Amino acid sequence: MADKTINELQQKLDQIIAWFESDDVDIEKVTEQYEKALKLISTIEKQLQETENKITKLNTKFS
Amino acid sequence: MDDELSVAEFLAFTNQILDNAFPRVKIYGEVSQLKFWRNQLAFFDLKDSEAVVSCMIPVSALAGIEEGMQVVVIGQPRITAKGRFSISAHVVLPKGEGAIKKSFDLLKAKLEKEGLFDEDRKRILPYPPKTVGLITAHDSAAKADFVKILGERWGGVEVQIADVQVQGEVAISQITAAIEYFNQLADLPDILVITRGGGSAEDLQVFNTEPIVRAVSASRIPTLVAIGHEVDLSLAELAADRRASTPSNAAQLLVPDKQDYLLNLQQTKVRLSQTILGVIEDTKTAISDQLDTLKFNLNSQLDKFKSKLDQQQQIIELLNPRLVLKKGYAMIKKDGKFAKKFSEGEQIEVVLQKQELLATINEVKLNNG
Numbered sequence: 001m002a003d004k005t006i007n008e009l010q011q012k013l014d015q016i017i018a019w020f021e022s023d024d025v026d027i028e029k030v031t032e033q034y035e036k037a038l039k040l041i042s043t044i045e046k047q048l049q050e051t052e053n054k055i056t057k058l059n060t061k062f063s
Numbered sequence: 064m065d066d067e068l069s070v071a072e073f074l075a076f077t078n079q080i081l082d083n084a085f086p087r088v089k090i091y092g093e094v095s096q097l098k099f100w101r102n103q104l105a106f107f108d109l110k111d112s113e114a115v116v117s118c119m120i121p122v123s124a125l126a127g128i129e130e131g132m133q134v135v136v137i138g139q140p141r142i143t144a145k146g147r148f149s150i151s152a153h154v155v156l157p158k159g160e161g162a163i164k165k166s167f168d169l170l171k172a173k174l175e176k177e178g179l180f181d182e183d184r185k186r187i188l189p190y191p192p193k194t195v196g197l198i199t200a201h202d203s204a205a206k207a208d209f210v211k212i213l214g215e216r217w218g219g220v221e222v223q224i225a226d227v228q229v230q231g232e233v234a235i236s237q238i239t240a241a242i243e244y245f246n247q248l249a250d251l252p253d254i255l256v257i258t259r260g261g262g263s264a265e266d267l268q269v270f271n272t273e274p275i276v277r278a279v280s281a282s283r284i285p286t287l288v289a290i291g292h293e294v295d296l297s298l299a300e301l302a303a304d305r306r307a308s309t310p311s312n313a314a315q316l317l318v319p320d321k322q323d324y325l326l327n328l329q330q331t332k333v334r335l336s337q338t339i340l341g342v343i344e345d346t347k348t349a350i351s352d353q354l355d356t357l358k359f360n361l362n363s364q365l366d367k368f369k370s371k372l373d374q375q376q377q378i379i380e381l382l383n384p385r386l387v388l389k390k391g392y393a394m395i396k397k398d399g400k401f402a403k404k405f406s407e408g409e410q411i412e413v414v415l416q417k418q419e420l421l422a423t424i425n426e427v428k429l430n431n432g
Contacts, residue, residue, distance in 0.1 A: 005219060017331065020335060020342075021338075027346050030339055030342050030343075031339075041332055045325060045328060048324060048325065049321075051218035051219040052214065052218050053210070053218060053222060054220070056221075056223050056224065057223075057226060058223055058226070060244060062236075062237040063237055063240060
């Protein structure tokens with residue numbers, strides 16, 4: 001999961017939340033989905049705390 | 064110089080000398096005798112109390128300028144083919160507070176009429192962006208503030224900085240070129256941020272010039288313009304998809320605050336665990352309901368069975384021989400067993416409802432039945 005951006009991870013998390021909020025929540029899959037969500041949340045937290053912005057100055061001269 | 068020159072050669076030679084001597088001049092004065100040629104070129108005289116010089120400029124670079132206005136003309140001196148000395152201007156900027164304000168109002172009205180500031184042209188900025196084109200002075204406090212706040216709030220954003228001057232007439236072409244540069248990249252950045260810190264009205268004037276306003280407006284990449292000032296908005300900000308008050312404010316608008324985001328994630332966690340408990344509770348209730356239905360069905364089957372049994376019991380009761388005894392009949396047993404035939408002198412037991420008699424048969428008579 002480390003190569004995914006926070007946006008992509010957040011989208012996956014949103015899908016799981018939507019599944020939980022839908023009418024056809026399958027009790028068989030509840031634990032599996034819940035664990036998936038917790039894993040996504042901890043990956044996002046980790047990435048958010050560790051990833052830095054990349055700042056580059058262009059060499060191009062503008063005139 | 065002894066060579067004979069044609070008139071054209073002489074003028075070309077003179078212009079070359081002028082180019083070398085004055086590659087760029089800045090002259091201030093008052094605009095008069097403003098005339099337009101085919102809506103492409105504008106001619107005017109720049110004058111003060113003692114002298115006059117002719118100027119020419121493309122109409123598109125003259126927005127917001129009118130007769131009587133104090134201006135600074137930036138350009139090159141030239142002699143035209145008709146032998147007239149003239150300034151070929153690149154930029155004409157209003158000079159002094161009054162002229163700047165007037166020029167601003169004129170250009171604003173013109174561009175407003177063209178729809179450059181219309182609200183329905185504004186695009187929604189990707190939130191948060193992955194890539195940002197930042198147009199600002201690289202060594203400025205504005206750039207430092209922007210990068211600092213961005214880093215405090217969010218991570219993983221790729222920022223490419225186009226280092227430009229942010230005041231003076233050079234800024235106009237540099238900022239315009241930088242906007243165009245980002246717009247022709249194969250991989251467009253998600254957002255263009257054009258920013259600088261506060262300054263005097265004259266410092267900020269470039270952001271009220273037509274080329275920059277048009278470049279912002281024409282950008283394929285959504286724009287966020289943040290010019291640090293407190294009074295009027297610049298025209299570039301009006302043309303941008305989004306504006307911010309300062310470089311720091313631009314970074315705040317661009318990305319979420321990671322602290323808020325982390326808090327939100329915690330809340331999501333709590334909400335999910337509540338949901339999962341809810342799902343389990345609902346399932347429990349459903350099972351309990353099913354159990355109740357099952358119990359009810361079982362009970363009703365049992366009741367049916369009981370009532371049938373009662374009926375059968377009543378029928379059997381009617382067949383009970385004791386019932387016959389109750390009516391006064393007797394049953395006779397011989398050697399502990401019911402018997403149908405007896406002989407004289409035999410010992411018998413006569414069973415009544417409430418008594419049992421031991422008797423001896425005295426006489427046997429035959430019935431005809």
